[in-house]
Amino acid sequence: VLNINWFQKQPNGNDEVSLTLNISADLQSMFTWNTKQVFVFVAAEYETPQNALNQVSLWDGIIPSKEHAKFRIHTTNKYRLIDQGNNLRGKEFNLTLHWHVMPKTGKMFADKIVMTGYHLPENYR
Numbered sequence: 366v367l368n369i370n371w372f373q374k375q376p377n378g379n380d381e382v383s384l385t386l387n388i389s390a391d392l393q394s395m396f397t398w399n400t401k402q403v404f405v406f407v408a409a410e411y412e413t414p415q416n417a418l419n420q421v422s423l424w425d426g427i428i429p430s431k432e433h434a435k436f437r438i439h440t441t442n443k444y445r446l447i448d449q450g451n452n453l454r455g456k457e458f459n460l461t462l463h464w465h466v467m468p469k470t471g472k473m474f475a476d477k478i479v480m481t482g483y484h485l486p487e488n489y490r
Contacts, residue, residue: 373489380453382446389437395466396431403428404465411458421446455487
């Protein structure tokens with residue numbers, strides 16, 4: 366997370382956050398003769414009193430080949446980070462990079478890496 370662009374309460378009472386992200390990964394090892402493509406996404410994950418695990422997708426992409434599997438992206442979240450309520454003030458959250466390897470034949474494989482220690486501000490801005 367490079368920046369929290371804004372953090373606001375929507376008219377319906379839900380919290381909403383805009384982030385600037387720097388995403389980099391080398392998933393070239395996921396590509397074999399049997400790999401059709403790899404689907405990747407970054408999710409914000411956090412706990413609230415209502416849910417032990419909240420997962421909100423922030424960005425996703427399809428990697429069509431090994432040549433595209435090493436990447437660095439500087440972007441704002443593609444999908445809005447919205448909570449079901451006002452639970453995000455001061456909230457600690459993780460960012461998780463998920464990948465799903467889609468084979469030409471056989472079973473799909475999925476894995477992830479969790480990056481911990483992110484915090485949202487105590488006040489809206």
